Amino acid sequence: MQSKAQTQNKDQAQNKRQNKKRSSKKPSNKEFAFITYFFLILFCGMLGYFVYFQVVEKEEYISSPYNSLQDLYSAQVIRGDIIASGGEILATTELSEDGEETRVYPYGTLFSHVVGYGVNGKAGLEKQENYTLLSSHQFVADQIMSEIQGEKTNGDNVYTTLDLNLQAVAYDALGDYDGAVVVMEPSTGKILAMVSKPDFNPNRVVEDWEEINEEGSSVLFNRATQGKYTPGSVFKIVTALEYYRENPDTYGDFDFDCDSSFTADGRTINCASNKSHGDENLIEAFGDSCNSAFASLSLELDKTKWNQTAKELLFGESLPIDFPHSISSFSLSESADDSTTMETGIGQGTTTVSPLHMALISSAICNNGVLMEPYLVDHTESADGEVLDSYTATEYGALMTEKEAEVLENFMRQTVLKGTATKLKTSKYEAYGKTGTAQISDTEDTTNAWFTGYIKVDGKEDLAIAVVVEDSGSGSKYAVPIAKKVFDAYVK
Amino acid sequence: MVQLVVQSSKYIMIFLFLIYTFLSFAVFRFIGKGKTEKVIYGFQRVLLFLIHGMGYLVLYVTTENAQILGFYLMQLILFAAFIFMYHVFYKRASELLMNHMCMLLSISFIMLTRLDFDKAFRQFMFLLAGFVVIMLIPFIMQMGSRFRNWTWLYVAIGLLALLVVLIFGKVSDGAKINIKIGSIAMQPSEFVKVIFIFFIASMLYHRNDFKQIMVTGIISAVFVLILVASRDLGGALLYFFTFLAMAYVASGKWYYFVGGLGATAVACILGYQVFPHVQNRVIAWLDPLSVFDNQGYQVSQSLFAIGTGGWFGLGLNQGLPKKIPVVEKDFIFSAISEEMGGFFAICLILVCISCFLMIFNISINMKDLFYKLVAVGLGSIYALQVFLTIGGGIKFIPSTGVTLPLVSYGGSSLLSTILIFGIVQALYVMQPVRSSGKGGTGKIENSGTNKTSKQSTNAKQSTNAKQRSSAKQKTK
Numbered sequence: 014m015q016s017k018a019q020t021q022n023k024d025q026a027q028n029k030r031q032n033k034k035r036s037s038k039k040p041s042n043k044e045f046a047f048i049t050y051f052f053l054i055l056f057c058g059m060l061g062y063f064v065y066f067q068v069v070e071k072e073e074y075i076s077s078p079y080n081s082l083q084d085l086y087s088a089q090v091i092r093g094d095i096i097a098s099g100g101e102i103l104a105t106t107e108l109s110e111d112g113e114e115t116r117v118y119p120y121g122t123l124f125s126h127v128v129g130y131g132v133n134g135k136a137g138l139e140k141q142e143n144y145t146l147l148s149s150h151q152f153v154a155d156q157i158m159s160e161i162q163g164e165k166t167n168g169d170n171v172y173t174t175l176d177l178n179l180q181a182v183a184y185d186a187l188g189d190y191d192g193a194v195v196v197m198e199p200s201t202g203k204i205l206a207m208v209s210k211p212d213f214n215p216n217r218v219v220e221d222w223e224e225i226n227e228e229g230s231s232v233l234f235n236r237a238t239q240g241k242y243t244p245g246s247v248f249k250i251v252t253a254l255e256y257y258r259e260n261p262d263t264y265g266d267f268d269f270d271c272d273s274s275f276t277a278d279g280r281t282i283n284c285a286s287n288k289s290h291g292d293e294n295l296i297e298a299f300g301d302s303c304n305s306a307f308a309s310l311s312l313e314l315d316k317t318k319w320n321q322t323a324k325e326l327l328f329g330e331s332l333p334i335d336f337p338h339s340i341s342s343f344s345l346s347e348s349a350d351d352s353t354t355m356e357t358g359i360g361q362g363t364t365t366v367s368p369l370h371m372a373l374i375s376s377a378i379c380n381n382g383v384l385m386e387p388y389l390v391d392h393t394e395s396a397d398g399e400v401l402d403s404y405t406a407t408e409y410g411a412l413m414t415e416k417e418a419e420v421l422e423n424f425m426r427q428t429v430l431k432g433t434a435t436k437l438k439t440s441k442y443e444a445y446g447k448t449g450t451a452q453i454s455d456t457e458d459t460t461n462a463w464f465t466g467y468i469k470v471d472g473k474e475d476l477a478i479a480v481v482v483e484d485s486g487s488g489s490k491y492a493v494p495i496a497k498k499v500f501d502a503y504v505k
Numbered sequence: 506m507v508q509l510v511v512q513s514s515k516y517i518m519i520f521l522f523l524i525y526t527f528l529s530f531a532v533f534r535f536i537g538k539g540k541t542e543k544v545i546y547g548f549q550r551v552l553l554f555l556i557h558g559m560g561y562l563v564l565y566v567t568t569e570n571a572q573i574l575g576f577y578l579m580q581l582i583l584f585a586a587f588i589f590m591y592h593v594f595y596k597r598a599s600e601l602l603m604n605h606m607c608m609l610l611s612i613s614f615i616m617l618t619r620l621d622f623d624k625a626f627r628q629f630m631f632l633l634a635g636f637v638v639i640m641l642i643p644f645i646m647q648m649g650s651r652f653r654n655w656t657w658l659y660v661a662i663g664l665l666a667l668l669v670v671l672i673f674g675k676v677s678d679g680a681k682i683n684i685k686i687g688s689i690a691m692q693p694s695e696f697v698k699v700i701f702i703f704f705i706a707s708m709l710y711h712r713n714d715f716k717q718i719m720v721t722g723i724i725s726a727v728f729v730l731i732l733v734a735s736r737d738l739g740g741a742l743l744y745f746f747t748f749l750a751m752a753y754v755a756s757g758k759w760y761y762f763v764g765g766l767g768a769t770a771v772a773c774i775l776g777y778q779v780f781p782h783v784q785n786r787v788i789a790w791l792d793p794l795s796v797f798d799n800q801g802y803q804v805s806q807s808l809f810a811i812g813t814g815g816w817f818g819l820g821l822n823q824g825l826p827k828k829i830p831v832v833e834k835d836f837i838f839s840a841i842s843e844e845m846g847g848f849f850a851i852c853l854i855l856v857c858i859s860c861f862l863m864i865f866n867i868s869i870n871m872k873d874l875f876y877k878l879v880a881v882g883l884g885s886i887y888a889l890q891v892f893l894t895i896g897g898g899i900k901f902i903p904s905t906g907v908t909l910p911l912v913s914y915g916g917s918s919l920l921s922t923i924l925i926f927g928i929v930q931a932l933y934v935m936q937p938v939r940s941s942g943k944g945g946t947g948k949i950e951n952s953g954t955n956k957t958s959k960q961s962t963n964a965k966q967s968t969n970a971k972q973r974s975s976a977k978q979k980t981k
Contacts, residue, residue, distance in 0.1 A: 044754045045869050047762070048881070049862070052888045056858050059892060060851060062901040067847045071812040079797050079805060082813040082825050 076144035078135070086147040092116065093146040093168035095128055095138055097177045098205075098391065103128050104139065104215075118215040120177075123184055125212040126235040127175065127389065132218055133226075136233065138389060141336060142171045145402075150395035167396030174203040174391050182502040183208045186495040191483040192461075193236040193368040196499055199376035199467060199477045201406040202385030206499070207369075209236040238338040241365040242481055245451025246302045246488065247463045248360025250374060250421060251343075253299055254413060255322045256310050257420050264420075267295040267310065275305035278351035282308035282359065285450060285487065299424040300432025302448060304359045311358025316345050326374055326412055328366070333386040333409045341366040361452060371465040372479035374412070378425065379445070379467040379475050382418035384409040425466055433489045434464065437497055441504050442470035446496070448488030459484055464492035468500050476503050510566050511820040514559045519817065519848045521559075525552040525608065526852040529859040532601060546600040550588065553608045557581070560615035560821065567822040573618060576626065580614055583629075587636060591930075595643050598930045602863045605856055606926055609911040612853065616841055617914055619821055620833050624914055631916035635923035642927035643934045652703060653875045659704035660724055666693040666700075667731040674735065681735040692917035694732065694740050698747070699924055701728055702882030705748055709755035710875035718752050718761065738776060738783060739893055739905030743886055745769060750885040751878050783903075790903035803830050807898050810843035811850075818846030833914035835906055838898045853912075854895060861888040867932045876932055883925045 074080065091114065095104040103124050107115045116131050118124070129137015149166040183194040183206045196206035211232050213225045225232040257264050271290035274283045282304050284290060290303045298306035324330065328343035343364045345357050356362040369387070377384040385406055392403040425445035428434045437444035446466020453459055462485045467477035478496050485491040528545050535541040561577040584607045591598050610632065617625035670693050674681035683690045708721040725748040732741040749765035776783045785800040793801035793808065806829040814824060826832050826840035842850035861884055868880030890907050897904030908915055910922040
């Protein structure tokens, strides 16, 4: 023992001498401890995140409509139902005697795009709510019983905001035209109807797959949310708002003498049907949808601010809804020539918008400038009827000030009282709106008819709408009557 | 019946792996205390063979492919041979590290067989080669001390290999990392990283002044820049960090390490601005679902797998791990978590951490500074690689496209990791004898002067290290 201690001392002394000789010391355990702790901290952070993911974040990823692993649940769970606000079943799973499951859509083509389908990649609510439909929250005892008996449990049911009556009216009103109708409640964001045509029969998706999915076919495409339409004159809502923002005190003094056309920089903008609107102020120009007046005032607008206003109205932005939708586009560069500027001002040019987006803008105007986040799922229930998850109306934020909404409301009222949508003048409700007739090609005769607006009525929630009728004619003639049918059905 | 086997064995495997993992850390208390330590290692081997066997049983009942049973037997024989041979020839090798190797390889083969039998079999061929490597390395390393003298040879071979890849390599996933020799695709940077570590160790073991560190740093930077030019940014990060860790240990100056980390941060920001594929990785990391159809696809699929698998997993052959692109390489951890469960995956991480601690443990024990530095380099590169792969797969950090050592598919990756573990085992074999007199079998290869005196100080050092390790375990 003693000799060992001595050698140890000798060794230490030797080490000291060595250390002196060198510029710096030999590595001590300090460095090792430092690097070890460095890595242990990294690993602990990683383990911590893994646990956090499993406990908190996991749910978001499991329930994502992109998660194809959800289908694994269908081995244990019978897919739940999708139900309209009135309790009508829009999609259900029927079991044959030998246990074979068939997905049935009792209303056929009526809800084709919004409810969607659950095969061949899925679409609509069938896709968005796939996780809920394949999750089971039945009583635990029942679940265990099913497991013991080798039976499947019942998936949860999805209660939508969709109104069977309004959907049917909008669907019939659109008739044989291609196009879309979106109906919603401005005060809550509830979507009551969503129609897109051409449609398909969700009961026959597998059988009809080749036909509806063939090259060039847009049958499966939900025009209401994903359509990218040239807005035409409905865009004058944005142009008018921008003009008001730049001239809040003097917009009332706007004066224009319309002789059916306006020319600047060698480019002539004509009014619809070459009509002369005569001497008019801004509210009259809006109500009559006077292209000449709006082309002229567009040239006065500040392009930077105009872009900003469009952005605030969600052009170029994702809409606040968990449903596949297109992003509307608006772009007017600082150096845009007069011709482009005038076209943009009357909703032609490169601007595109979805019907859902126009319905949201009308909703916000109706709701004093505040946009409510649109939604389609009211709540989910277990097969035993226990409410699992309830959606509450959520404010997205103000798209414009209350004052601005009030000004636009006056403009949109003018359209109904003396302008292009007088068909909506009735004592049953107060209607507001804007029509549009969007040229979609250089040949004069192909136009999409547009209407967007809302009604206020005693004793009921307000109702907003956007209608597009493809390849038809003018907005007042083709889109307004569809809106009227929906409004009338709602008030009745 | 099949489901009963699949589902019950899922829980049993998690339970067995939990015990295995617990023992990996609990054993630190018994190191050097004779029998208990050996009993624990023996018990761990029983557990690992049980897990391995159960995994293959499930694979067999779910596929009813008899080939799988044959393949299982081949692995069993190889693992047993490996453990037996090490017991005979290298008594002083770390048994814990040996067990971990077999454990990680078992998990790897279970998962690879599940994903793609042919690839698993190819991997097994590489493992056979690896078996030869790991048997020979301790023998070769004991032959002499000249490994420290080949500094410029390391530089020449290392740079040449990386340059060949840069010039002749084929592009995959935006990076040039492979080169084809005949029909075999090689990934030279996997091997160059070992050469790189030997180069730094050979530079810094005899001098650690500022000038020497700068020269080493500049040459290291050349390695790193070639990797950056090949778009192998994960590799570049590994190399650079390893240099930092080694320079810090050699010099004892903390500012090399902290300054280097700062430089790494700056480099990452620059890389982000210069390389679109780095931007894509970052976008995918921030919110993978929002860019699902583009950059976010891979990470999203990985998270779907981990999330849907949950804590207990879906069971082998019950999930859809193949939805994740290159699942058998960069994202194997996600597949394991999906089918074998989150608890199993956590144990896997802990076993990797234990491997890292064992590599650092031998580094502390080594008296010879050259080998000390080699071990620091190997430990750092191993730990960082584990962190980058798993961290990337679970969205803790942006994914960097490196593989999980011993677990991911890939011959170069497997062989180079076996090389690393072989070198570490060689160090265990060569480490100075412990205080008790019976360690006479160990061949001591020391560059130092007074052998016996060094042994005794070292004994003190190593017990210190053990105490600290076990203390660390307690606080966990």
